[in-house]
Amino acid sequence: MIRYDNGIFFLNTNKTSYIFRITDRGHPEHIYYGSRLDDPDVASLELKRTAAVGGTVVYDESDPMYCLDILPLEWSGIGKGDFRQSPCELKMPDGTFVTDFVYQSHEIIDGPIPMSGLPGAYADPAETKTLSVVLTDRLFDLDLRLFYTVFPAVDVITRRAELRNRCDRPVIIRKMMSLMIDLPPTCTERTTLHGGWIKEAHKQTEPIGNGIYVLENTTGASGNRTNTGFLISDPRASESFGGVYGFNLIYSGNHYSAIERSHAGTVRVMTGISPHCFEWPLGEEDVFETPEAVMTYSDGGFNGTSGNFHDFINRHIVRGDWKDRERPVLYNTWESFFFDVNERKLLGAARRAAKLGAELFVLDDGWFAGRKDDTAGLGDYEPDPRKFPHGLARFAERIERIGMKFGIWVEPEMVNPRSRLFREHPDYAIRIPGRPESYGRNQLVLDLTRSEVCDYIVDRLAELLDGAAITYVKWDMNRHITDMYSSVLPDMGMFFHSYILGLYDVLARVFGPRPHILLESCSSGGNRFDMGMLCFSPQIWASDNTDPIERLAIQSGLSYLYPLSTIGAHISCSPHQQTLRDTPIATRFNVSAFGVLGCELDPSHLTVPERREIRCMIDFYKENRRLFQFGRFLRHDMSKDNKVCWQVADPEGESSIAGLFNLLGHAADTPDILPLGGLVPDRDYKIRTIPRAIRAKRFGGLINHILPIRVDPNGFLFRLIDRFHKMSDCVESYSGKGHQLMSGIALSTPFIGTYYNEHTRLLGDYDSNLYIITDPR
Secondary structure, eight states: OEEEETTEEEEEOSSEEEEEEEOTTSOEEEEEEEEOOSSOOGGGTSOOOOSOOTTOOOSOTTOTTOOTTTSOBSOOOSSSSOOSOOSEEEEOTTSOOOOOOEEEEEEEEESOOOOSSSOOOOOOTTTOEEEEEEEEETTTTEEEEEEEEEEGGGTEEEEEEEEEEOSSSOEEEEEEEEEEEEEOTTOOEEEEEEOOTTSOOEEEEEEOOBEEEEEEEOSSSSOSSEEEEEEEEOTTOOSSSBOEEEEEEEOOSOEEEEEEEOTTSOEEEEEEEOOTTOOEEEOTTOEEEOOEEEEEEESBHHHHHHHHHHHHHHHHTSOGGGTTOOOOOEEESHHHHTTOOOHHHHHHHHHHHHHHTOOEEEEOSSOBTTOSSTTBOTTTOOBOTTTOTTHHHHHHHHHHHHTOEEEEEEOTTEEOSBSHHHHHOGGGBOOOTTSOOOOBTTBEEBOTTSHHHHHHHHHHHHHHHHTTTEEEEEEOOOSOOOSOOOTTOSOGGGHHHHHHHHHHHHHHHHHTTOTTSEEEEOBTTBTTOSHHHHTTOSEEEOOSOOOHHHHHHHHHHHHTTSOGGGEEEEEOOSSOTTTOOOOOHHHHHHHHTSSEEEEOSOGGGOOHHHHHHHHHHHHHHHHTHHHHHHSEEEEOOOSSTTEEEEEEEOTTSSEEEEEEEESSOOTTOOOOEEOOOSOOTTSEEEEEEOOOEEEGGGTGGGGGGTOSSOOOTTSHHHHHHHHHOEEEOOOOEEEEEHHHHTTOEEOOOBOOSSSOOTTSBOOOTTOEEEEEEEOOO
16 A cells, blocks of 8 residues: 555555655655556656756756756755755745755555545545655755555545644744645646636636636635546546546635646645735744645546545545435425525425425525525524424424424524624624725625634524524535734634634534534535535535536536435426526426435425425435445536537446437437447346426427327417327337447437427427336346
C-alpha cells in the first residue's frame, strides 16, 4: 500500500500507483501517477535533468541543472526559482514571502488521521494507511506536514497539509492549498462543472493551453457557479476509454483550484481554500489544517474515474445510520403549495401521496409563525398555531397514521429582520457596524463564527427535532454571504473559513446525537453540493429546477463526481415552473429514478390514468431502488446530439437498467442503437422495454387515423379520451450474451411521420424509454 525505498515513496491502490521521491536538495519531486506499476524502474519514469535551461534560476550553484521551475513537484514555495503558481503564500516574521520547505522526516501510519474541526474521509485502520511527510523551512522553523492517505479498494488517495509555527513570532497565512501536483504534458483537457441557480453542474470541457486557469468560488459556500471537483484527461479519453484524473475537495466554503500549463509543458494542479479575503495569523506553536483533497485516476475513461469517486463517497464519506442504506421515496410540499400550507390541506395531500407510494412526507417552507412569504419568520421556528392548531407533534402523528414518516424544512443559518430572534439579538446577524447591510431573499446570514449563535441554532433545532416524530430534515441556505464581519475574530481574513468551521460544528452537534434522522442539505438547490456536506448529509437536493430535460444536464454533470445515492431528484408538475416546458410523466420519472426519488406535484391535479401510472412507476423504483441508488452508473457516448443514455448496473453484473432520452425529435430520424456496458461478457441476458403510457393529446388530429370515429382534437370528446385513456408505446424484448448486448442493440424504428404501427417507437420531443436487463436464470 505504502512503501519507502531509498528516498522514493511508492503508494499503491488496487489499480493505480503514485510515486514521488525526495531530491538530494530535500524537495519532494513527483515521479508518476497513473495505472498500477509493480516494481517499476523509476529511471524510465522520471523527468530528466540533463541540460541547463536558459532563462531559469538555479536553486544551488553547485548544480546548474537543478532548477525548481522545471522540476515536477509535490509542493513548492515562493522566491527560490519556481515561478509557477505556489500552493502557499506566507508572510514571514521579517515581512518577506520567501519560503523553502525541505524534507525533514516521514512516518507511515495505519488508517486516516482525523482533523480538528474539519470533516474528512474515514476507514477501518486495517483498510488504509497514511503517509506523513514533514517538510521544514529552516530559517523560521516552520513545519509543513503533507498527508497522503491511501484507500486501495476505491483507487483514491487523499491529501492535505498542516502548517505548524515553531518560532516565537507570528506568521500570516494568505494562501494554503490542500494539494499540489505536477502532471505530465500528456494531460491535454480539463472538464469542469459550472452554472448558477436552476442551471447547476453543466459540464464544460476545454483544452489545457499555456497559462493559468482558475476555478474559484467566493460566495461563502462551495457554490453553484463552479463545483469543487474537476477532471483532467488525455486527448483520447471518452466515457469508457482513456486516462482521466479526478480531483475534489472535502469542503463547503470558498474554494480555489488552479490548472497551469508551464513553459516546460507540465501541468500544475492545486486545490484548497480560496485565498479571496483570506488571512490567518499563526502564532507560536499554532497549527493550521487544510481541508482534505481527493484525487483518483482511471484508464477506463470518465466512467472509470466517476466510479472511483462514487465508491469512495459511499464507503468513506457518507456515514452513520444512512450509510449504504436505501433512501425513502418522499413527497415534498413546496411546488404544490409554496407558503400556503395548513394542517387540513396537507393531510389531504398526504393521503393522496401515500396512495401513489410515497414513504416520507416533507413539510417544506411556510410552517412556522409569521411565514406567509419570504419576508418574515426565519430564525424563530415555532409552528404557526393558525396553520397547525394541534401542534407539529400531533400533525406528525397523523402523517404516521396515514402510513408515511414525517420530515421538515429548515433554514437555520438565516434570519429575517421581521423575526423575534432579530428583534432580541440583531447582533447575531452578519453586519458591519455603521455600514448599511445588503439583503438576499429578504434575509441576513447568522454569524456562525460566534459560539453563542451556534449554541442558539443547536438548542432551537434540538427542541424542534425532539418535540415531534421527525425522521428527515431538509437543511436550506438561500443566500450568499456579504458584509463579512465578526466581533469575535481578531482578523476578518479569518471570517469565511471560521464560518464553515462553525457550520460543521453545528451539524455535528445537531445530528450526531440523532443518527436516525436523514439529512438532505440544500442551498437554493445545488449551491452547496460538495463532499464536506456529504459527511453530514447523505443526500443533497441537486437543483430547484425539476424540469427533466434540464435535469439531464444537471444530473449528468453531478454524476462525474458524486454517486446517484446523493442526488435528490423529484417528479414535478408540467408545464415546469422553471422553464414552462411541457414534458411527459414518463420522462419526469425516468430522469428522477436515476437518483433519490421524490415527488413535488399536487396529487389532486392528476387524472385517474396519471395516478395509476405514477403508482406503477414508484412501485418499479422501489423494486429496483438498490440498483438505482447504489448501482454502477454509466454515461454513454452518443453519436446523435439529440439523445442521452444513462445506465445503472449491478456490480456483479446480474441486472441493469438503461434510460434512453430523446431531447428534440428529428424528422425522419435514423434508427437508434442502445449502448450498454457493465454486463458479464459470457452471461445470458434478457432485455425488455418498461411499458410507457402516452396521452392522446400527444397526437392531436393524428388520432383520427386509428379511431373508428372522427373526433375534433379540440373538442370535449377528445379531452375526455385524453383524461381517462392512455395509449401504449412499443415494447421491445431481446436476448443474448453480455458481449453481444454491449456491442449495441438496434432498436425498432422511431416515429417518422408515416407507416406507424404497434412496432413503432413513439418518440417525440422529450420522450424516453427505460430498458431492464436481467439474467433469466
